Every structure is written in structure tokens, then in C-alpha cells.
Amino acid sequence: MLYGDQAYELEALYDQYLNDPSSVGDDWARFFASLSNGHSATQVNGATRTGGLAGERRKAQAVQQLVLEYRRQGYLASHLDPLGLTSPDHSRLDLSVYGLGEKDLNESFESGIPSMGAKPLRDIINRYEAIYCGSVGCEHFYIRNKEERAWLQERIESENFIAPLDKYTRLRLFEKVYQAEHFERFLATKYVGKKRFSLEGGESLIPLLDTAIEHGGETGLEGMVIGMAHRGRLNVLVNVLEKPAGIIFAEFDENYNPDTLDYADVKYHLGHSNRKMTRSGKEVALSLLFNPSHLEAVNPVVMGSVRARQRVNRDPDRKKYLPVLIHGDAAFIGQGVVAESLNFMNLKGYRLGGTLHIIVNNQIGFTTLPSESRSTAFATDLAKGFQIPIFHVNGD
Incomplete structure (x- = not known):
């Protein structure tokens, strides 16, 4: 996943690829070629898109930013409170924040999940909703150790994590x-x-x-x-x-x-x-x-x-x-x-x-409500300082 400065670097690399595909190396060339699925810049899955390659690039980056946000804050949209007393802000998961809309739901993009590959945006959203916004919400993106974070992410986003129980x-x-x-x-x-x-x-x-x-x-x-x-x-x-x-x-x-x-x-x-x-x-x-x-x-x-x-x-x-x-x-x-x-x-x-x-x-400490007893959104926020992954689970 890309942070702001990395996104600019990727865009510059893509511009370099457009000028000379051989200048970016075979791996990057294959990746950039996959963004248009082998079709022309304006013709993907048989449908005409506006904006050419620059528009395709912006959309691909927007989808990756959306995926990043699901991993980072998807837990805020998970169904955790059986009483409905709290409603955390999860507006960052709205398509419009990234310049995407209903018209883009049937277009294919890289999902960010190796086993899933490129899928229509609608399917990508449904998958990430099931992983991060169901009755279990996962917090792990603050973990600084890249290997630990990747290990967790691989398992959280696997089929086993959302597969029905036997x-x-x-x-x-x-x-x-x-x-x-x-x-x-x-x-x-x-x-x-x-x-x-x-x-x-x-x-x-x-x-x-x-x-x-x-x-x-x-x-x-x-x-x-x-x-x-x-x-x-x-x-x-x-x-x-x-x-x-x-x-x-x-x-x-x-x-x-x-x-x-x-x-x-x-x-x-x-x-x-x-x-x-x-x-x-x-x-x-x-x-x-x-x-x-x-x-x-x-x-x-x-x-x-x-x-x-x-x-x-x-x-x-x-x-x-x-x-x-x-x-x-x-x-x-x-x-x-x-x-x-x-x-x-x-x-x-x-x-x-x-x-x-x-x-x-x-949701109550003796006779005290959470809003009157702590300064954090969740009691578990204390664990973040120790780089501990957190799983929020709806007890019902």
C-alpha cells in the first residue's frame, strides 16, 4: 500500500513507462501493462472510458487508496455494538472521497489480494467489507514491523478468515x-x-x-x-x-x-x-x-x-x-x-x-459510561502503543 510520497513516485514511474516501457524493468512493465488489461487506454472490457491513460492511472491509484483505508480504518465500520450506542465516523470509506462513483463499480482493478487478482470494483469492495467491516474489526496497520504486519494482513485477507464455519x-x-x-x-x-x-x-x-x-x-x-x-x-x-x-x-x-x-x-x-x-x-x-x-x-x-x-x-x-x-x-x-x-x-x-x-x-465501568471514563475511542487503544494487533468482535 502507498503513502502520499510513494504515490507520487509511482506516478512518476508510470509516466516514465509511458514514454519508454523498457526503462522501468520487466516487473514494473508487466504491472503497468496489467492496469489496462492489454487493451488501449480508452478501451477496457469492451467499454470506452474517458480520460485516457492519465484517467486510468488516477482511478487505479484511487482504488489503491480506498483499499489502504479499508485496511487502516475499516474496523470503524464494523458491526460491533449490539446496543447501537456508538457510531464511529467511517466517512473515509466513501467512494466519493477518492473521486470514484457508481459508474466505476463494474470496472476491473487490482484488488491488492494476490489470490483475488483483478476484479470489478464492486467485488473488491464486497471482499474488503466482509474482511474488515463485518462482526469482526481488525486493527493492525499501525504496527511498524513490516514483516509482522504483512504476516497478519495475509491471514486476515485469506479465504479462511471469512469462510463459513462447518x-x-x-x-x-x-x-x-x-x-x-x-x-x-x-x-x-x-x-x-x-x-x-x-x-x-x-x-x-x-x-x-x-x-x-x-x-x-x-x-x-x-x-x-x-x-x-x-x-x-x-x-x-x-x-x-x-x-x-x-x-x-x-x-x-x-x-x-x-x-x-x-x-x-x-x-x-x-x-x-x-x-x-x-x-x-x-x-x-x-x-x-x-x-x-x-x-x-x-x-x-x-x-x-x-x-x-x-x-x-x-x-x-x-x-x-x-x-x-x-x-x-x-x-x-x-x-x-x-x-x-x-x-x-x-x-x-x-x-x-x-x-x-x-x-x-x-460498555459500563461500575456506574460510569465510556465517555466519562476514558479519553480514547476504544479501551483497546492503550495496546496500540505496544504494537499489539487488536481484533474487535461483536459478542452476539
């Missing part, structure tokens, strides 16, 4: 969502008025964690250490770590005596460890660490736990153990320990090989 996967996801909803419904009915910090509205967290465990097992993951606050903790304990539900129900009982155990704490502070067998037959050790009533304080504890496991189990490549941190939207950007923990990411003595951060966004 029947088995859809049924598995439905099963996990149903389990999460059924659990919350039961607690709400059985233990009316009891403090439980429900996951309601964020039940998609359960199939997300299940998928991470399954995929991790297939790729050699041996252990996952999870840190999270109160919200949804009981659901994760039962439906992810498979802690016996009867124990949690007993903790709701008024006659429950925690002094009979080795710990005396509220149920939504407690952790659990288990070993889970994936569908592919791989065993993954799971640990949800105990958590105090201090949001995000568990983050460095999880990181230290994973680093210790990597060292004890001789995992120098840091691929066998995955830290997973689950945040609330207000706490992620509001608690200083989050930035302090992220700051360790590239330090030799603290490297973990990567952490999966999941923000469960219920």
Missing part, C-alpha cells in the same frame, strides 16, 4: 453458548439476590476459551494459565475448567462453612486447576489463578506463573504455556498495572512468547 464447529459453539446461558439462568433463579457477578451479555467468552484450548492442544500447547476478575468467573470455573458445579452451588448455601477448607474466601475469588482432553486427544493443563478484589492485580501473577513454568519445564521457545488475561473494558484502560505489565513484553528477563488478552466489554 456444521460441527457451529454446533460446538452453540453448545458452549447454551451451557454458559443455562448456568447463569439457573443461578439467577435458584439464588435470587446473591452476589455472583454474572457473565450475562458476555457468554461468548466460554466458546472463545474453549476454541483457544482446542486449537492450542493441536499446536503443541501443554498448559494455559488464566487470570480474570469477578465478572463471569463462576461460569469459567464450571464450563471451562470443569470445576464440579455442586461445589459452587454449595458455596451459595447459607450453611456453607468455608473454614472446613484450606481457604476462607468468597466464591468469586477462588481459582481451580484441571487437566482437559481436547477433541484431538491432546491434554492441556488449565489453571485459573486466585484473584483478590483488586482489578487487574492478578496480571503480573499470571505472567510470573507462566514464566516459571516455562523455565521449570525447559521451554526456551516459549510455545508450550499460554497466559490468558481477561479484562473488563473500564479496568483495562483505567488500571495502571495493565500498562506496566504490557511494558515487560520485549524485556529479555520477562518475555513469555505472547499473551492472549480478552476484553469483555459491557
